[in-house]
Amino acid sequence: MPLGKKRIGIVCPYGWDTPGGVQSHVGDLAEYLIAQGHHVSVLAPAINDEGLPEYVTSAGRPIAIPYNGAVARVLFGPLAFARVKQWISSGNFDLLHLHEPAIPSISLLACWAAEGPLVGTFHAASTRQKIAFAITPFIEPVIEKLTARIAVSEAARETLQIHLDTDAVVVPNGIYAKRFANAHVDDRWSGNTLGFIGRFQEPRKGLSILVHALPRIIEAVPDIKVIVAGPGNPVDVLDSMEPHLRNRFTFLGRISEEDKANFMSSVAVYVAPNTGGESFGIILAEALAGGASVLASNIPAFDSLLGHGEYGTLFTSEDSRDLAEKAIDLIQNPAKRRQLAVRGSEYAKNFDWDVVAESIYDIYEMAMVGSTGVTLSSDNRAWNKLLGRNS
Amino acid sequence: MNKYFLGFLIIAILAWYLSFLATRLDRLHGRVETSWANLDGLLQRRAAIAIEIARSDIADPASALLLTFTAHQAREASVRDRSQAESGLTGALSILLENSETISAPIELDLVRELDELTAKIKVAISMHVEAVSRTQMVRKKFLIRLFRLAGHAPAPVVYEFEGDVF
Numbered sequence: 001m002p003l004g005k006k007r008i009g010i011v012c013p014y015g016w017d018t019p020g021g022v023q024s025h026v027g028d029l030a031e032y033l034i035a036q037g038h039h040v041s042v043l044a045p046a047i048n049d050e051g052l053p054e055y056v057t058s059a060g061r062p063i064a065i066p067y068n069g070a071v072a073r074v075l076f077g078p079l080a081f082a083r084v085k086q087w088i089s090s091g092n093f094d095l096l097h098l099h100e101p102a103i104p105s106i107s108l109l110a111c112w113a114a115e116g117p118l119v120g121t122f123h124a125a126s127t128r129q130k131i132a133f134a135i136t137p138f139i140e141p142v143i144e145k146l147t148a149r150i151a152v153s154e155a156a157r158e159t160l161q162i163h164l165d166t167d168a169v170v171v172p173n174g175i176y177a178k179r180f181a182n183a184h185v186d187d188r189w190s191g192n193t194l195g196f197i198g199r200f201q202e203p204r205k206g207l208s209i210l211v212h213a214l215p216r217i218i219e220a221v222p223d224i225k226v227i228v229a230g231p232g233n234p235v236d237v238l239d240s241m242e243p244h245l246r247n248r249f250t251f252l253g254r255i256s257e258e259d260k261a262n263f264m265s266s267v268a269v270y271v272a273p274n275t276g277g278e279s280f281g282i283i284l285a286e287a288l289a290g291g292a293s294v295l296a297s298n299i300p301a302f303d304s305l306l307g308h309g310e311y312g313t314l315f316t317s318e319d320s321r322d323l324a325e326k327a328i329d330l331i332q333n334p335a336k337r338r339q340l341a342v343r344g345s346e347y348a349k350n351f352d353w354d355v356v357a358e359s360i361y362d363i364y365e366m367a368m369v370g371s372t373g374v375t376l377s378s379d380n381r382a383w384n385k386l387l388g389r390n391s
Numbered sequence: 392m393n394k395y396f397l398g399f400l401i402i403a404i405l406a407w408y409l410s411f412l413a414t415r416l417d418r419l420h421g422r423v424e425t426s427w428a429n430l431d432g433l434l435q436r437r438a439a440i441a442i443e444i445a446r447s448d449i450a451d452p453a454s455a456l457l458l459t460f461t462a463h464q465a466r467e468a469s470v471r472d473r474s475q476a477e478s479g480l481t482g483a484l485s486i487l488l489e490n491s492e493t494i495s496a497p498i499e500l501d502l503v504r505e506l507d508e509l510t511a512k513i514k515v516a517i518s519m520h521v522e523a524v525s526r527t528q529m530v531r532k533k534f535l536i537r538l539f540r541l542a543g544h545a546p547a548p549v550v551y552e553f554e555g556d557v558f
Contacts, residue, residue, distance in 0.1 A: 115418075141415055144526055147422065148519050167522055169515050362512055366519060369429040 005037050008364070009093040009374070011084075012044035013105030015062035015073030016052060019231070021282055022099055022123050025152075025173050029097075030055050032174075032357045043087050043106060045075035059083045059106050067103075074105035084109045085376055093374040095364055100124065101146065102139055102164065111142050116374035117367040120146040122168060125155035125279035125301055136164060147367040150360065153280045155300040169363065173282045174356035177349055180289035183261035192331055193225045195267030195292065197260065197283055198274075201232040206273030206297065209320045211241050214248065216324035221331050224248065229255045229263060264290025268337065269330050272296040275318050281305045284312065285351040288344035293337040295326055311344040412533070413541045419527040423548045426520040433513050434477060438462040440506050441480060444487070449499050454487045470549060524548040 012026040023044070030040045034055065042055050045062035052058060060080050062073035084106050088096070095117045098107040102122065111118060120143070149168035151157035157168050189195070194217075200207040210226065217224050227250045228234070234251035255263065264270060270292040272284055278301045285305065287294050294312030296302040306312040313330060315322040330337055349355070444450060445458035461480040468476035488503065527548050536542060 141411075144415065144530075145418065147426075148515070149522070166526070167518055169518055359511075363515055366426075366429050366512070366516055369432075370425045 005039070006094040006364070006368070007039045007092055007373075008033060008041075008095050008097060009088070009091050010040065010042045010097045011099060011107045011110045012042060013074055013100045013103050013107040014045070015075075016042075016044040016046040016056055016058070017048055018062075018073050021173070021280065025123075025282075026099055027053070028174055028176070028353060029357060029360065032353050033361075036357075036361075041087070041091055041093075043084065043110070045073065045080075045106065057087055059087070072103070072105075074103065076104055076106070076109060080106055081109050081113070085113045085378070088114050088374060089376050091374075094371075095119065095368055096374050097121065097360075097364070098146070101143060108139070108142060111145055113376055113378070114374050115145075115377040117364075117371045118146045118374075119148045119150065119363060119367050121150040121152065121171075122156050122160050123152050123279050125153060125159045140164065148363050150363060153301055154304045156279050158300075171359045171363070172351050172356060173280045173285070174353040175282060175285050175289055175348070175351045177289045177352035179257060180261045180264065180286060180291075180348075181345075183258075183265040183290050186259075186262045186266045189227050189263055189266035191225065191268065192221055192223050193227055193267045193269075194327065195227050195229075195263060195270045195287075196272075197229045197255075197263070197270075199230055199232055200228055200234075200237060204275050204277045206275045206318075207237065208240075209273040209275070209297075209318060209323060210271055211237075211245065212320035213324035213327065214245055216321065217327050217331075218248070220328040224331070225250065227252065227263070227267060229253070229260070260286065261290050264292040267292060269327060270294050271323070271327065272302060273317075273323060274299060274302070278302065285348055288312070288341075289348035289351070291341045291345045293330060293340040294344065295323070295330060297323075307347070311347045312340060409535065409539060409541065412530075412536055416527070416530050416536060416541055416545075419523065419530055420542075420545045420548075422523045423520070423527050426516065426523045430513070430516040430520045433509060433516050434473075435466065437506070437509050437513065438466045438480065440502060440509065441484060444484075444499075444502050444506070447499050447502060448496065449502075450487060454483070458483045458487065 010026055010030055012023055014020055014022055016023055026042060026044070030042050033040045040055050041057060043057050043059050045060055046052055046056070046058040047061055049058045060075055060083060062075045064071050064073050066072075067074075088110065096110060096114055097119045098111050099121050100123055101107040101111045101120045103124070107120075111120070143164055143166065149160070149166060150171045151160055151168035152171065152173050154170060157170055160166055160168050194210070196207060196210060198205040207228070214224070214226070226248050229252040231254045234249070238246050238249065264287050270287040272281065272287075272294065274281075274297055276299050278299060281296070281301045284294055284296060284302060288311060294306065296306060296312055296314055297317035298314040299317050303314060306314060308314075313326050315326045441458050441462040445455040445462070450458060461476070461483040465473070465476040465480045484506070488506075530536065531542050531547065
C-alpha cells in the first residue's frame with residue numbers, strides 16, 4: 001500500500017437497489033475516495049446481486065419495515081451478522097465508516113463486531129423516533145465504540161444529543177456542484193413554472209400542500225404550470241385533485257442527473273413543501289447549485305440549510321395559504337428571484353464533494369491515529385486467544 | 392441441585408457482564424489517550440506555526456513578542472494549565488490575523504492558510520477528545536464499575552474547557 005492510501009470499509013444500512021439519500025451519499029463518497037486512490041469496499045443489503053457496482057458487497061436481501069414515515073429496507077439477523085463479520089475479517093480495513101449505526105441494520109452489527117477506528121455518520125433527524133430510541137440502553141455501549149461521529153446537519157446533531165446524549169461534528173452531505181454549474185435552460189420547463197422533485201406519493205414530501213395552494217396561485221398567475229419529477233404513479237395523484245387543476249401538472253417520472261441539473265436551472269421556483277422526516281435536504285443544495293430560486297417549508301433541516309431564509313424563501317410548513325403567497329411573490333418578482341439564485345449558487349459550493357470529502361477524510365485521519373487497523377472484537381477476547389481460536 | 396445450577400448461572404452472567412464492562416471501559420481509556428495524543432500533536436503544530444508567523448513580516452514587533460510568548464507558554468504548559476495557555480495563543484493569533492486580507496506575500500498567505508486548515512482539524516480533535524473524556528467519566532461512575540474497581544489504576548481523565556478555545 002502506498003503511503004497515505006488507505007483501505008476503507010463503508011457500511012450502508014439500507015437496500016442498495018432502492019434509491020435514497022443515504023445510499024446515494026455512500027455511493028458518491030465511495031467513488032470520490034476511489035478516485036483519490038484509496039481502496040474502498042461498501043457493504044450493503046441488496047435485493048439483486050447483479051448490477052451492483054464493483055465496490056459494493058451484498059450482505060443479503062433487505063427486509064422492508066415501516067420507519068419514520070417511509071418504508072426502510074434494512075437487514076439484520078444471524079446470517080447477516082455472520083456476513084458482516086466475514087466482510088470485516090477478510091477486508092483488512094484501516095477504518096470502517098458506518099452510516100446510521102443507531103438503526104437496527106448491518107451498520108449496527110458492524111459496530112458491534114468491529115474493533116479499531118470506527119467513524120459513524122448519523123443522517124436521521126426527527127423527534128418522533130421515540131420507539132426506535134427506546135432501545136437506547138442496548139445501543140449506547142455500541143455507539144460508544146465509534147471513534148468519531150459525524151452528523152449531516154444541525155438537526156441530526158440535535159437528535160443525537162437528545163436521544164443518545166452524545167455530540168457529533170457536522171459535515172454536510174455532498175453534491176457534484178460542477179455538474180450543476182454546466183446546466184442550461186430547457187424551454188420545456190422554463191416560464192412561469194413551479195418545480196418539484198421527489199417520491200410525490202409519500203405524504204411527507206408534501207405535494208398535496210402544493211396542490212391545495214394552486215387555486216390561489218392561479219388567480220394571481222394564470223399561466224402557472226407545475227412540473228413534477230420523481231418515481232411514482234401520477235394517476236393516483238391526478239385522480240385525487242379537482243379536474244381543472246389536472247392540466248396544470250406535468251409528470252416527468254424519474255429523470256437523469258443531467259436532466260435534473262437542467263430542470264433546476266429552468267424552473268422559475270423550486271418548491272419543497274416537505275412536512276418533516278427530512279434531515280438534510282440534499283435536493284435543496286442541488287437546486288441552489290443549479291441556480292434555482294427555492295421556496296421550502298420551514299422544517300428545521302430546510303431552515304438551517306437555507307440559512308434561515310438567506311438563500312431561499314421559507315413558508316410555514318403545512319400551510320398552503322402561506323405557500324401560495326410566497327410563491328406568487330417570487331414569481332412576480334424576477335429581480336428577487338435572480339438575487340436569491342446568485343447568492344444560493346455561491347453558497348452551494350460549500351456542499352461540493354471536493355470540500356465535503358476533504359472534511360470527512362480529515363476525520364478519518366484523526367480516527368486512525370495510533371491504530372493498526374480494524375479487527376473483529378471476538379478475535380481479541382481472552383478465551384479465544386487461550387484456545388487458539390482465530391477465525 | 393437446581394439451586395446450585397441457578398447460582399452458577401447468575402455468577403456466570405455476572406462474570407460475563409463484568410468482563411463486558413471492563414472491556415468497554417478499557418476501550419474508552421484507550422480512546423482518551425489516542426484522542427489526546429492527536430489533539431496534543433495538532434496543538435504543538437499550531438504553536439510552531441504561530442512562532443513562524445511571529446518571525447514573518449506579518450507581525451509587528453509588539454505582536455511578534457506576544458505571539459512568541461504565548462506560543463512558548465502553550466507548548467510548555469502543564470496538562471491542567473494547557474487549556475488556558477491555548478486560549479492565550481488563540482487570542483494573540485486572532486488579534487494579529489483580524490485583518491488578514493491585507494496580507495499579500497505568498498509565503499505569509501501559505502502560513503495563514505495552513506493555520507486555517509489546522510484550526511478546522513483542531514476543532515474536530517477537540518470534540519472527539521471531549522466526547523471520549525465525558526463518556527469515560529460517565530462509565531466510570533457506574534455502580535458496578537466502582538464496586539469492582541474495574542477502572543484499575545488508570546488515571547481519571549482530565550476535563551478540558553477547550554470548547555471555546557480555538558476559533
